[in-house]
Amino acid sequence: MSENLVEIKDLVTEFPMRGWGKAPFRALQGINLQLAKGETLGLVGESGSGKTTLGRAVLGLAPVTEGSIIFEGRNLATMTRQQRRQMSDQLQVVFQDPYTSLNPAMSIEEILAEPLRVRGTSRVDANTRIAQLLDRVQLPADSGQRLPREFSGGQRQRVAIARALALNPRLIVCDEPVSALDLSTQARILDLFLELQEDTGVAYLFISHDLEVVRHISHRVAVMYRGEIVECGDAAQVTKNPEHPYTRRLLMASPVPNPAEQKKRREERKALSL
Numbered sequence: 001m002s003e004n005l006v007e008i009k010d011l012v013t014e015f016p017m018r019g020w021g022k023a024p025f026r027a028l029q030g031i032n033l034q035l036a037k038g039e040t041l042g043l044v045g046e047s048g049s050g051k052t053t054l055g056r057a058v059l060g061l062a063p064v065t066e067g068s069i070i071f072e073g074r075n076l077a078t079m080t081r082q083q084r085r086q087m088s089d090q091l092q093v094v095f096q097d098p099y100t101s102l103n104p105a106m107s108i109e110e111i112l113a114e115p116l117r118v119r120g121t122s123r124v125d126a127n128t129r130i131a132q133l134l135d136r137v138q139l140p141a142d143s144g145q146r147l148p149r150e151f152s153g154g155q156r157q158r159v160a161i162a163r164a165l166a167l168n169p170r171l172i173v174c175d176e177p178v179s180a181l182d183l184s185t186q187a188r189i190l191d192l193f194l195e196l197q198e199d200t201g202v203a204y205l206f207i208s209h210d211l212e213v214v215r216h217i218s219h220r221v222a223v224m225y226r227g228e229i230v231e232c233g234d235a236a237q238v239t240k241n242p243e244h245p246y247t248r249r250l251l252m253a254s255p256v257p258n259p260a261e262q263k264k265r266r267e268e269r270k271a272l273s274l
Contacts, residue, residue: 005203006035011067013057027053029227040197040204042080042214042235044250045224055173055207059093060084089167096176098156108142108159115166132160137184137192154185174206178213190217200221211250215239223247
């Protein structure tokens with residue numbers, strides 16, 4: 001049996017364009033990627049590169065025009081909506097904005113209980129599991145009775161992570177999960193992701209525009225540009241000594257605390273052309 005949890009083969013995603021006779025927009029062009037069990041694959045690129053579309057295709061939220069997405073031997077691209085729902089305990093997501101990804105009218109306990117109740121978990125077992133989840137994401141035990149608005153951005157993202165973990169998934173798609181947070185909170189949330197992966201063995205498809213973020217959390221990194229993978233390899237190699245000009249431009253765009261070094265990076269970035 002393959003050690004890969006996910007195998008993406010020749011994936012193409014197209015969206016129809018407005019106007020008579022216009023060719024569809026090809027957002028993904030022949031993507032080939034593998035994600036091993038318990039691995040973090042960082043997917044990095046600027047806005048419009050196709051990275052979020054790829055994550056949404058894995059989740060069944062973007063169309064698959066050609067190719068396949070094999071998840072533990074099953075092709076997600078050909079599944080019906082009902083079959084997808086049955087897979088939800090194995091495949092979960094953490095979205096970018098912790099302020100909008102949680103229902104403001106529901107308590108934290110209700111938010112965390114929802115996926116458990118859908119799976120037929122009893123109230124007693126659900127309450128036990130909620131207590132475990134709050135402890136696992138390092139939130140106070142009394143958090144369940146509070147509403148999302150009573151928490152900071154970092155705490156809300158911890159709730160979102162707890163919800164994603166509720167059904168013990170094999171894979172979590174993380175779509176820019178720290179980009180809306182300040183730097184110190186980002187670091188704490190990234191460390192939490194690492195701790196949870198060590199404890200549970202969950203795999204992450206970690207989508208970000210920031211090479212520094214994916215360097216911190218990823219085993220391997222794939223770089224996307226205009227719907228294609230232009231570079232893929234070990235995280236340290238890709239984020240420190242990239243080979244492709246586009247990846248080097250991303251590296252030069254990353255801020256550094258030294259003003260002289262930052263100026264040098266800006267000049268080097270301008271000198272690079274694709």
